[in-house]
Amino acid sequence: MLSGVNRTGRWAIVLLVAGLASDVLAYSTTVKLSPWNASRPKRRMTTFIVLHTTEGPMKGSLEKVYRNGEAHYFIDQAGHVTVIMDRDRVATHAGRSLWNGLYDLDQYSVGVEVVGYYNRPITPAQVNALRGVIADLKRIYRVPDERILTHSMVAYGAPNRWHARSHRGRKRCGMLFARIPVRRQLGLKAEPAFDPDVRAGRVMNADPQLAGVLYGSGRNQNIGVSSAPVVGVVAGEGVIGPGCSAWDLARDAYNQASTTYVFPSGERKRGNEIRNWKSIPAGTRVILSPDAPENMTEGLYEVGEKPEAATVIAGREALTPTTIYCFPDGTTKGGHQLTPAEQLHLPTGTRILAGYVPGGAITRDRSAFNVCGGRWNLSTTLYRFPDGQFHAGNRVNEKRIPIGTQVFYCR
Numbered sequence: 001m002l003s004g005v006n007r008t009g010r011w012a013i014v015l016l017v018a019g020l021a022s023d024v025l026a027y028s029t030t031v032k033l034s035p036w037n038a039s040r041p042k043r044r045m046t047t048f049i050v051l052h053t054t055e056g057p058m059k060g061s062l063e064k065v066y067r068n069g070e071a072h073y074f075i076d077q078a079g080h081v082t083v084i085m086d087r088d089r090v091a092t093h094a095g096r097s098l099w100n101g102l103y104d105l106d107q108y109s110v111g112v113e114v115v116g117y118y119n120r121p122i123t124p125a126q127v128n129a130l131r132g133v134i135a136d137l138k139r140i141y142r143v144p145d146e147r148i149l150t151h152s153m154v155a156y157g158a159p160n161r162w163h164a165r166s167h168r169g170r171k172r173c174g175m176l177f178a179r180i181p182v183r184r185q186l187g188l189k190a191e192p193a194f195d196p197d198v199r200a201g202r203v204m205n206a207d208p209q210l211a212g213v214l215y216g217s218g219r220n221q222n223i224g225v226s227s228a229p230v231v232g233v234v235a236g237e238g239v240i241g242p243g244c245s246a247w248d249l250a251r252d253a254y255n256q257a258s259t260t261y262v263f264p265s266g267e268r269k270r271g272n273e274i275r276n277w278k279s280i281p282a283g284t285r286v287i288l289s290p291d292a293p294e295n296m297t298e299g300l301y302e303v304g305e306k307p308e309a310a311t312v313i314a315g316r317e318a319l320t321p322t323t324i325y326c327f328p329d330g331t332t333k334g335g336h337q338l339t340p341a342e343q344l345h346l347p348t349g350t351r352i353l354a355g356y357v358p359g360g361a362i363t364r365d366r367s368a369f370n371v372c373g374g375r376w377n378l379s380t381t382l383y384r385f386p387d388g389q390f391h392a393g394n395r396v397n398e399k400r401i402p403i404g405t406q407v408f409y410c411r
């Protein structure tokens with residue numbers, strides 16, 4: 001077929017039109033715009049497409065993505081496409097993200113959510129629909145194939161107890177779309193050869209297994225397609241033990257209310273209730289919820305029952321201006337402003353924001369939009385209300401943010 005295209009220009013036109021027509025007709029759509037759609041700003045540029053897997057079953061995932069405006073397109077297992085957001089508006093699908101020196105991929109990308117799991121095949125109907133959606137988006141935005149990325153490629157985590165630096169591996173989401181046989185089925189002919197931000201030293205690689213699939217020999221493995229229904233086991237669940245930490249199992253959801261820890265004694269705690277991460281016994285079971293919102297408070301930590309050193313919590317970035325300490329007495333400091341005593345003994349209840357820019361306070365003349373522009377309602381933007389509580393940007397009502405609220409946003 002390709003040689004026919006090359007031999008005569010006339011054939012090329014006929015095949016191109018047929019190709020376009022079949023892509024356009026290859027999938028059915030329903031428009032179900034998120035309540036957030038109208039208030040999200042339009043992107044100034046669209047240079048990437050980011051592919052996701054829901055890591056949970058259809059029903060709860062669609063509801064969650066719709067409720068939070070977390071994707072532009074949602075593809076169920078029958079290959080039906082639901083339009084969640086106008087494709088030109090910002091959807092909060094990538095969270096804390098970085099690609100080739102560019103932060104906050106939500107500002108530059110269309111997000112496509114596919115019902116399935118990062119390490120399992122999707123259905124033939126999903127392959128067809130995703131192929132069609134990608135072809136349409138490529139035509140509209142002129143995105144080259146090597147800029148069609150997976151969420152796991154662009155997500156990065158702030159320094160935490162397990163990683164002294166900003167790191168890849170925060171998500172494995174969409175990993176299967178890095179596999180070359182899968183990409184060929186989706187009509188993609190090129191892929192990124194390496195992680196440009198690991199290579200440039202902006203982030204470290206915290207998940208060698210993931211990197212092996214994204215850029216190593218693992219990406220040649222064909223995992224095929226499957227019409228069989230995918231059984232709803234959430235990827236990453238398991239038991240804490242030697243060489244397997246809470247982070248290994250839960251990633252950025254380790255300290256979230258949506259993650260449940262079942263101790264060997266039978267006692268259960270939610271991630272946000274655990275104060276002493278060192279004392280979690282081996283044999284503790286970790287249960288993840290597929291309904292967890294997209295990394296709402298990634299990089300927000302709290303000092304537990306005992307005072308702790310800044311570097312234990314925020315690693316090598318602990319003493320930089322982008323690590324921010326909110327003390328229980330209401331005062332706030334950047335890492336570079338900590339006294340030597342504070343560096344060693346952060347008091348119990350101190351909240352730490354790793355990898356954030358302090359935007360200052362909301363006043364009568366300074367709205368959230370004045371502080372951080374279109375980022376004001378992103379899930380990664382955090383508001384510290386005068387009562388000390390933190391709220392994510394996608395959960396605040398701009399008209400009801402109290403005067404004196406502090407705003408923090410990701411780079």
Ligand SMILES: [Zn+2]
Pocket residue numbers: 051052053093151171173174
């Ligand atoms: Zn994702």
